Every structure is written in C-alpha cells, then in structure tokens.
Amino acid sequence: MCGRFTFYTPPDTLILEFFPEGMEVDGQFDPSYNIPPGIGIPMIRMSMNGTLIMAHSHWGFRPVWAGDKAPAPINARAESVATSKYFREAFAHHRCLIPANGWYEWTQTEHGKEPHYVTPADSQKYPAIFFAGLWTPREGDETTACAIITEPASEHLKHIHDRQPVVLDPTCLRDWLNPEITDRKQVRTVTRRLTADQLKAVTVSAEVNNPKHNTPDLIREL
Numbered sequence: 001m002c003g004r005f006t007f008y009t010p011p012d013t014l015i016l017e018f019f020p021e022g023m024e025v026d027g028q029f030d031p032s033y034n035i036p037p038g039i040g041i042p043m044i045r046m047s048m049n050g051t052l053i054m055a056h057s058h059w060g061f062r063p064v065w066a067g068d069k070a071p072a073p074i075n076a077r078a079e080s081v082a083t084s085k086y087f088r089e090a091f092a093h094h095r096c097l098i099p100a101n102g103w104y105e106w107t108q109t110e111h112g113k114e115p116h117y118v119t120p121a122d123s124q125k126y127p128a129i130f131f132a133g134l135w136t137p138r139e140g141d142e143t144t145a146c147a148i149i150t151e152p153a154s155e156h157l158k159h160i161h162d163r164q165p166v167v168l169d170p171t172c173l174r175d176w177l178n179p180e181i182t183d184r185k186q187v188r189t190v191t192r193r194l195t196a197d198q199l200k201a202v203t204v205s206a207e208v209n210n211p212k213h214n215t216p217d218l219i220r221e222l
Helices: 011-018 088-093 170-177 184-190
Strands: 005-007 032-035 040-046 052-059 075-077 095-100 102-109 112-120 129-137 144-152 163-165 199-203
Touching: 005 095, 040 129, 040 144, 040 170, 088 095, 088 129, 088 184, 095 144, 095 170, 102 163, 129 170, 170 184
Parallel strands: 052 144, 075 144
Antiparallel strands: 005 032, 005 102, 040 052, 040 095, 095 129, 102 112, 112 199, 129 144, 144 163
16 A cells, blocks of 8 residues: 655756646745655646646545545555545546655564655656655645555565555656547556556654654665
8 A cells, every 4th residue: 555655856847857847836845754644645647738837736536526534545556546435536537646756665573563665766767756646626725635556466575565556667757647638548557657667665663653744864775
C-alpha cells in the first residue's frame, strides 16, 4: 500500500527535469517528510486543452455520486481500478500524478513495527518520482480528491510489504495524463513502470511513526 510519503522537490525543479513544456503551479508546496492521508497533497493533472496543472488535492477519493458517508480510500488496486464502479470513470478520464521523493512501509518485528523508506537509488537521476493516481471533483467547490494506485510489490521490495504504489517511468508521464487516452488496453499499453532496480529501501527512525514529526532526519538511513 502507500499510506505515508515524502515530497520536497521544488516545483521549478519538476518543470525543469520532467515538464520542459511548462506547468501551471497553483498554490505553495513546502517540503514535507511525513505526508499522511486525509490532507491536501501535491497532484498533477492535464486539462482538456493539454495544459499541465499542479495543485493540492485531498488524499482520500470519494466520487460526488457516492455521498458524504461513502468510503474515501487513499489507494486503488491496479488489478481492479479499470473496472471498479468506484474508480473506472476516473481511470478513463481523470488520471493524475502524485509527485514524491519516496514512501514509507513498515515490517513487523519482535521489537514492534520497523519503518523503511523506499526512494530512488540515484537521486541525481531521479530528483522525484511519480505515483500513478486518480482524481475526482469534490462537491460544492473547485477542489479535487485523489487516490494512489497500488500493485503487488516487486521481488525487490516484497520482503517489506506485499504491495507498493505504481511508480511511473518518466517517459510515460504525459501519456498517463492524457485525457484523450480512455481505453483500458490503450492505457495499459502506454503505461511503463520505473524498474525495481532504480529504487532502494533503507531502515529509518521510528520517529516517522508519528505523523506530527516532519523533519529531514526522518529519511536518514539508520
């Protein structure tokens, strides 16, 4: 799954490294080393005229038609996202990117839960990564809500957790965002993952267990 992640790359760097065609940035994005569910997180989508937009989106997906008491999941399973009633409309028309620098997972040990941080092995080559996501409008205002798509963990990471976010290869970002690509098979054809060997997992401090802790030392390898 993906229930906690980091994002500290300036938007200007994202544009320079990944979106040279330009991107509209709506809002301020301060560095965060412990992002929990249920708050506004950075999200990138494409408008129908092809403009890229980066704005905050509530992390917890609930379609307007579902009602206020419906679940607001933070993750959507890759195996069923294209056919699930809850997500299929967004999968066809409202795909997005969640920019990040890494994410946390926990393993159960005899001493309790041990946190791990998964991040690019080469941060110079990948100053950020992008989770595949879905977004939906929120009722009554101009904001959105979103979820991160997860899939079975790679052999490289499954000793930590059996699932992981879908981490997209930078070469397919625009295709993933393209609202004109709506067919399930076509979406799968254009989607490419970052290879597992481009990611590393390190053990980090249990301080990350408290979402109130939000400092750079959280991602330092023990």
